[in-house]
Amino acid sequence: MVMALISPFVLLIGISFTLETGAQDEWVLSLANYQAVFEKPQYLRVLGRSLVISSLVALTTVLLAYPAAYFIAFHVRGNKMMWLILITLPFWTSYLLRVFSWKLILGYNGVINSALLWLGLIDQPLDFILYNTNAVVVTLAHAWAAFAILPIFVSLQKIDRTLIEAAHDLGENSIAAFIRVTLPLSMPGVIAALLLVFIPTVGDYVTPKMVGGPNGLMIGSLIQVAFGRLDNWPLGAAISVVSMITVTGTVCAFLFGIDRLKKLVARA
Amino acid sequence: MKDRAFISIKGISKHFGKVRAVDDVDLEIEKGEFFALLGPSGCGKTTLLRMLAGFEVPTAGEIYIDREPTAAVPHFLRPVNMVFQNYAIFPHLNVFQNIAFGLRKDRLPRPVLEERVNDALALIKLDGYGARRADELSGGQRQRVALARALIKKPKVLLLDEPLGALDKKLREQMQLELRDLQRNVGITFVFVTHDQEEALTMSDRIAVMSSGKTIEHGPPSQLYDRPRTRFVADFLGTMNFFEGRVAGSDGDGLAIETDRLGMVRAQGPADFAVGDRLTVALRPENIRISPHTPNDDVDTIGGTVSNTAYLGDRTHLYVTLEGSDQPVLVARQNMDGSGSDGPAGHAAVSLWWRRSSVLLLKSG
Numbered sequence A: 001m002v003m004a005l006i007s008p009f010v011l012l013i014g015i016s017f018t019l020e021t022g023a024q025d026e027w028v029l030s031l032a033n034y035q036a037v038f039e040k041p042q043y044l045r046v047l048g049r050s051l052v053i054s055s056l057v058a059l060t061t062v063l064l065a066y067p068a069a070y071f072i073a074f075h076v077r078g079n080k081m082m083w084l085i086l087i088t089l090p091f092w093t094s095y096l097l098r099v100f101s102w103k104l105i106l107g108y109n110g111v112i113n114s115a116l117l118w119l120g121l122i123d124q125p126l127d128f129i130l131y132n133t134n135a136v137v138v139t140l141a142h143a144w145a146a147f148a149i150l151p152i153f154v155s156l157q158k159i160d161r162t163l164i165e166a167a168h169d170l171g172e173n174s175i176a177a178f179i180r181v182t183l184p185l186s187m188p189g190v191i192a193a194l195l196l197v198f199i200p201t202v203g204d205y206v207t208p209k210m211v212g213g214p215n216g217l218m219i220g221s222l223i224q225v226a227f228g229r230l231d232n233w234p235l236g237a238a239i240s241v242v243s244m245i246t247v248t249g250t251v252c253a254f255l256f257g258i259d260r261l262k263k264l265v266a267r268a
Numbered sequence B: 001m002k003d004r005a006f007i008s009i010k011g012i013s014k015h016f017g018k019v020r021a022v023d024d025v026d027l028e029i030e031k032g033e034f035f036a037l038l039g040p041s042g043c044g045k046t047t048l049l050r051m052l053a054g055f056e057v058p059t060a061g062e063i064y065i066d067r068e069p070t071a072a073v074p075h076f077l078r079p080v081n082m083v084f085q086n087y088a089i090f091p092h093l094n095v096f097q098n099i100a101f102g103l104r105k106d107r108l109p110r111p112v113l114e115e116r117v118n119d120a121l122a123l124i125k126l127d128g129y130g131a132r133r134a135d136e137l138s139g140g141q142r143q144r145v146a147l148a149r150a151l152i153k154k155p156k157v158l159l160l161d162e163p164l165g166a167l168d169k170k171l172r173e174q175m176q177l178e179l180r181d182l183q184r185n186v187g188i189t190f191v192f193v194t195h196d197q198e199e200a201l202t203m204s205d206r207i208a209v210m211s212s213g214k215t216i217e218h219g220p221p222s223q224l225y226d227r228p229r230t231r232f233v234a235d236f237l238g239t240m241n242f243f244e245g246r247v248a249g250s251d252g253d254g255l256a257i258e259t260d261r262l263g264m265v266r267a268q269g270p271a272d273f274a275v276g277d278r279l280t281v282a283l284r285p286e287n288i289r290i291s292p293h294t295p296n297d298d299v300d301t302i303g304g305t306v307s308n309t310a311y312l313g314d315r316t317h318l319y320v321t322l323e324g325s326d327q328p329v330l331v332a333r334q335n336m337d338g339s340g341s342d343g344p345a346g347h348a349a350v351s352l353w354w355r356r357s358s359v360l361l362l363k364s365g
C-alpha cells in the first residue's frame, strides 16, 4: 500500500533528474530540467498565476459553500443527509460536462450574453466573460463546491447548540453570536475546505484549457503539454516537482499563519 | 401592580405539538429567594426555565420579571442569565475569555475588565486559572466557570438547570453548600432546577414540585416534607408508608380512621374530611418507633413481625409485616453510638408506635 503510494512519486523525482536525449534506453543524470524551469520566466509566472487562481477559487468556493452548509446544519429539521445529497447532486455529473456547461453559459453566444442581449442591456455579446481568469475561477469554484460543503457542514453540525444559546444568554444577538461562537468553532471545516479545493485545483488543466484562454493558463497545462505534445517527460516531471514543492510550501505557510493568528487571538 | 411578586408566572403553558410540556403553571418568586423546581424527568422543569430565559415562547400565559412583562423582550436582552445543564463552556476560549464573554458590550477598559474577571475568579475559588483552556478543567471547575460567567453579568435572576447533576456525590454535596453561600452573598434570585429531592430540600428557600407539566405543590422544604397535601409530593419527597382508609368518626381533637392495614388510627388531621370520606393515611418511616412500651396516650400502636432489615450506616430500615397483610411497613431506626447491630432482627415480634401528630391525611387518588 505504502509502496503503491510512493513509487509513482519516486519515479517522478527520478525522471526529473534525467535528460531527454531522444535515444531509447539512454539515461543521463542532469539538472538541466530544473535549470529550464527556473530560467524561463514563463514557467514561474504561470506557476505564480496558478497559485493566485487556486487561492481565489478556494476562497470563492468556501464563500459559496458556507451558507449552504450553514443552512443544512442549522435550518433543516428533518433529513439532513437528503438535503446534502440534493444540494450536491448537480456536482455528481461528469466534471467535463460541468466545465462544458459553463462554457455554454459564459460563451460568446452563451446564456448570459443571450439574456443580456434579449433584455437590451447590451448591443453585442460581451467577449470578456469567457476565456479569462474570472471564467476559470467561476468554473472551478462551481466544480469543487460539493467538496467544500461537506467538511464545513460536518464542523457546523458538531457545534453544541447550547453554546450558541449561551452566547445569546450572555447578551449577544444572532450576528454577534455567529461571529464569536459559530464561526470560530467551524474554522477547522473552513480550513479543511480551503485546502481540499486549493491543492487539487493548482494542477488542473482541463478547465483552463476550455474556458481560460491565454491568460487563464495554469501550471497543469504546461505539465500536460510537456508530457504530451512536447514528449519531454523529464521537463514535465521537473515542473511537477517544483509545483508540488511550491504547493506544499504554500500550504505550510498558510497553516503556520493560521496558527499564529489563533495564538494572537487567544492572547487578546 | 405593586403587589405583584418579583417574578410572577401567570398561567404559563408550553405545548410541543400534542405534548403539554408545561401546563397552566402559576408561580410567584420573591426577590433574593433560592427557589427550586423539583420533579421527575420529563415533567417540564427545563421547559419552564427556558421560558423564563426567553429561549422558548410560551403557548399561553405571561411571565413578569422584576414586575415587567417579558413577552416582548428577546432572550439576549433579558436581565436573566443561565447556567446550562452541560455548562456550555466555550471550547475555543480560555477561562478568562469565557468569564468575560458577556461583558463585551460594556466596553470596559482592560484593567477594569481584568479586575472584574479576577474578582469573579476569586468568588468561585479559581484564582489564577484565567489562562486555562476549557478542556483542561474538571467537571466541578467547569461548573464554577459557568456560574462566574453568568454572575459577572449581575443578572436580576440566575437560572440553573441541574447544575450539579454531572458531579459525583461528595463534590455535589460540597457544591450544594457553596452555591447556597454564594447565593446569600450575592443576593441574586436563584431559580434552580433539579430532579434530586435531597438537593432541593438542602438548598432551597422554597420548592415547587412539578409533575406532567403542572405544579403540584409549592412551599418551604420543611412544609412540603412534614405536611404534604398531596400523595404525589408525600411520595416524591423522602420515603413514605401509605395506607388506605375511611373516616369512621370525629371528635374534638381529631379524626378516627379505619385503615386497611393499621386498624383504627387517630389523627389530628385537617377538618376538611367528613365521616365516611375515603382518604390515604401517610406515615414517615422515621416517625414509626419500635419499643416494647408506649410512652403516653397520645400515640397509636400495632404489633408486627420483622420480615427483613437493611443496614444503611446511619440508620437501619426494618420491614415489619402486620397481621393480616403481606405488604410490610417500612420503619427507620437511627443508629447512634454504634447501635447498628442491636435491636430486633428477622422474625422478631415487635410493637410499633407513632404520635398522632405525625399521621398525615391525604385525599385519595
Ligand SMILES: Nc1ncnc2c1ncn2[C@@H]1O[C@H](COP(=O)(O)OP(=O)(O)OP(=O)(O)O)[C@@H](O)[C@H]1O
Pocket (backbone or CB within 6 Å): B016, B019, B020, B021, B039, B040, B041, B042, B043, B044, B045, B046, B047, B048, B195
Ligand atoms: N423542543 C421540544 N420539542 C418537543 N418536545 C419537547 C421539546 N422540549 C421538551 N419536550 C418535551 O416536553 C416534556 C418536558 O421536557 P423538559 O425538558 O422540560 O423536562 P425536564 O423536566 O427538564 O426533564 P429532565 O429532568 O429529564 O431534564 C418532555 O416530554 C419532552 O419530551
Ligand SMILES: [Mg+2]
Pocket (backbone or CB within 6 Å): B045, B046, B047, B161
Ligand atoms: Mg431538564
